[in-house]
Amino acid sequence: MKVKLVTSLCVVCLLSLAACETVQPWERGTLAKPEMQLSEGLDSPLYHQVYDSKEASSGGSGAAGAGCGCN
Amino acid sequence: MRTIVVLIMLLTSALSHAAAEGDTAPPFTLPNLDKSATYSLATGKVIYLDFWASWCAPCRVSFPEVIALQNDLGSDRFEVIAVTVDENPAAARRFLRHYDVPYQILSDPDGVVAEQYALPGMPTSFVIDQEGSVSLRHSGFKSGDMTSIRRRIHQLLETAL
Numbered sequence: 710m711k712v713k714l715v716t717s718l719c720v721v722c723l724l725s726l727a728a729c730e731t732v733q734p735w736e737r738g739t740l741a742k743p744e745m746q747l748s749e750g751l752d753s754p755l756y757h758q759v760y761d762s763k764e765a766s767s768g769g770s771g772a773a774g775a776g777c778g779c780n
Numbered sequence: 781m782r783t784i785v786v787l788i789m790l791l792t793s794a795l796s797h798a799a800a801e802g803d804t805a806p807p808f809t810l811p812n813l814d815k816s817a818t819y820s821l822a823t824g825k826v827i828y829l830d831f832w833a834s835w836c837a838p839c840r841v842s843f844p845e846v847i848a849l850q851n852d853l854g855s856d857r858f859e860v861i862a863v864t865v866d867e868n869p870a871a872a873r874r875f876l877r878h879y880d881v882p883y884q885i886l887s888d889p890d891g892v893v894a895e896q897y898a899l900p901g902m903p904t905s906f907v908i909d910q911e912g913s914v915s916l917r918h919s920g921f922k923s924g925d926m927t928s929i930r931r932r933i934h935q936l937l938e939t940a941l
Contacts, residue, residue, distance in 0.1 A: 734901045735865040735894035738835040 799897045801917055805829070805908045806896040810886040813869050813876075819861065819886055826936045827908040828929070830862045831894055834875035836902040842921035843879055846905075849930065850883050857937055863888050865902075905929070909936050 732740060739745065799806055805827075809820040821827070830846055832839040850860045860883040866872040867889050876885065888894055897906065900919045907916035907929065916932045918925065 733891065733895070734899050734904075735831065735833070735888075735891045737902065738833055738865070738867060738871075741835045 799906065799914050799917065801914050803914050805906065805912050805914050806893075808893045808896060810863065810888055810893060813864070813872060813885050813887050815887075819884055821861075821908075821912070823912040824910055826858045826910060826933055826940075827906075828858070828860045828933065829897075829906040829908060830860060830903060831865060831888075831897070831899055831905065832862060832903045833865050834871040835866075838921040839875075839903045841923060842903055842905075842925075843881075845926045847879060847881060847883075849926065849933075853933070853937075855883075857940070858933065859883065861886065863893060865889070865891050865894050907932050907936070910940055 805821060807821050809818050811818050821829075828846065828849065830842070832842070846860055846862070850858070862881070862883060863886045864872040865888050866875075869887055869889070872885070872887070897904070903921050904917065904919045905921075906914050906918075909915045915936060916929065918929060
């Protein structure tokens, strides 16, 4: 019984190891994509819609623009 | 248990294989960005092989210095080969609009050659001597790094005289 439990635990551990993915240095461009961001990712449009309706206004939540483009 | 340990050791040894200094540079053939021509790594010249990407911030520091390197040393006995690992060639072209590049830009969107050279970071460059051996591997780039790279290239060019 105990051996079966240990074996099962080992199998689960090995399977979870197989789920790990190493991002190679040359693949890190994928992490730079907008959909990979934590704060400005897929949840962002929903967040902004709720924010805008609560504040009764829209815009003003992005980066400053215009001019020299250095902001 | 012993089998598991051996398997883990085999896996880690396969992962740690990199193009180290003194090794023969892995041969490759890659197309240029427009896919109008291909380039194969050849011997006879000192080669500065530079892996870069449009999303890599230090590459913006290295690019002007690598361009100056090629312009200073000419192309008779020295050649810069730049390999972009950008998945999207359009992103690489947008990056290149800012520079007047006098050398070849090759495209490795699937990272096949990057994997062969086991790049430890971005950017990574290799100085390859006239016989095709890796003389120097340089990972990352910050202002001032070109001094030691230039020194090594000059050493190789002088020994061939």
